[in-house]
Amino acid sequence: MALQITNRCQVGLNGLKYTIAGQVHSQRISRSPSKIITGSAEYANEQFLSNWITKDQRGGLLVDEMDESVDADRYWWSTCDTRFPGHLIPNQLATEIPIPNWASPTGTDDPDTAWTDDANAINGNIGNYAFEDTEANTYSKYLEFTFSAASVISVAAYLSSETDDMTQVSMDYSLNGTDWTNFFEGAGINDAYNTHDLNSGAPVASVIEIRIKLYNDDDAVFREMRINNVEIGVDNSSGTVTKWKEFNSETYMATGAFLNKIDSTALYYELVREFSEASITDLEVAFGELIITLGDADEYYHMTTAESFSISSDANNTDQWTKCIYWSGKLYGCKSDGTMTSCTTAGGSTTAADASGGLDELVDDNDLQRLFTHFKSD
Incomplete structure (x- = not known):
């Protein structure tokens, strides 16, 4: 027929x-029926394919869940690949991460008179510390940190202990100095900044005080719990990231003298280190390390993937750079007047570039702004 x-x-x-x-x-x-029934043949289990059902956790729409007789005239449906069941992923929305202005608290308060050398915790130097002799398997007393009312995003505390027995840290904030809100209690990291946000990356207004206590995990004896330095991440909507670099699958950013990285939730900045010498002038990746330059007057630092820092110490001070760039197996560095040197290992001895026709003959002091490489491929 x-x-x-x-x-x-x-x-x-x-x-x-x-x-x-x-x-x-x-x-x-x-090719699909006008409706499908999941489970028993009841009205509540009927789903019409012309309904755009969003149930993918990424926010996409399953191709199988759409009816081309209804949706074929939509331009993005007509151009998508429908050969396989899959996802139509909407464009990702950009989310602003507030830039913190790291600032030291202006004072400390030791309500139990338990801590020694309190001022060491707010002097910006991780080489010394405030400490308390803490009983075995016990939290220390609180050490409180005061400052003028501010909109605070996060708190970064460089913590350590006598024999790495500090395993837990607790942090609270207060709007009036009397009532406290706990914003973190959990694992602590020795010999590193412990950065925690107050409210999932959103600033908390009118904070005037924070307090910290540390847990001694030793089973038998008292141990020193130490707070080396504390920085308050104040909301700085007009702030600027001056340099950034991808390194070891992390995004590192410079804000003044502070090296930060974006936390794993992409909601706030974690403080990695404060450089007391000067502001950061450049970031580069070379020899498997992150290079941090601090200008003409200070040697550069290099950081491993474990975020361990070392300072370059060339005897002739030729490693004091404002800009640097890695190229062809060498790390090149320049002062602001164009004087250039290079090295073949992080922190290694530097060799002066040929002075003939060098940058220092072409630019005046403080004229150098940027380095870049260019090569011709035949």
Whole structure:
């Protein structure tokens, strides 16, 4: 049996022509049924495929859940690959991460008179510390840190202990100096900044005080719990990231004298280190380490993937750079007047570049702004 359409009002069947009422119209036929039933045949379990059901955790729409007879005229549906069941992923929205202005608290308060050398915790130097002799398997007393009312994003505390027995840290904030809100209690890291946000990356207004206590995990004896330095991450909507670099699958950013990285939730900045010498002038990756330059007057630092820092110490002070760049197996560094040296290992001895036609003959002091490489491929 065959059917042939001879014109809009006539069809052919088995060699005979039949006139029909009305016209023959084209119609899309979906390979999917108009509706599906999941589970028992009840009304509540019916789902119409023309409904755009969003149930993918990434926010996308399953191709199988769409009916082309309804949705084919939508431009992005008509151009997507429908050969396989898969996801239509909407464009990702950019989310602002507030830039912190790291600032030291202006004072300390030791309500239990338990801590020694309190001022060491707010002097910006991780080489000394405030400490408390803490009983075995016990939290220390709180050490409180005061400052003028501010909109605070996060708190960064460089913590350590006598024999790495500090395993837990607790942090609270207060709006009035009396009532406290705990914003973190959990694992502590020795010999590193422990950075925690107050409210999932959103600033908390009118904070005037924070307090910290540390847990001694030793089973038998008192141990020194130490707070080396504390910085308050104040909301700085007008702040600027001056340098950034991808290193070891992390994004590192410079804000003044502070090296930060974006935390794993992408909600706030973690403080990695404060450089007391000067502001950061450049970041580069070389020899498997992150290079941090501090200008013409200070040697550069290099950081391992474990965030361990070392300072370069060339005897001739030729490693005091404002800009640097890695190229062809060497790390090149320049002062602001164009004087250039290079090295073949992080922190290694530097070699002066050929002075003939060098940058220092072409630019005046403080004129150098940027380094870049260019090569010709034949």
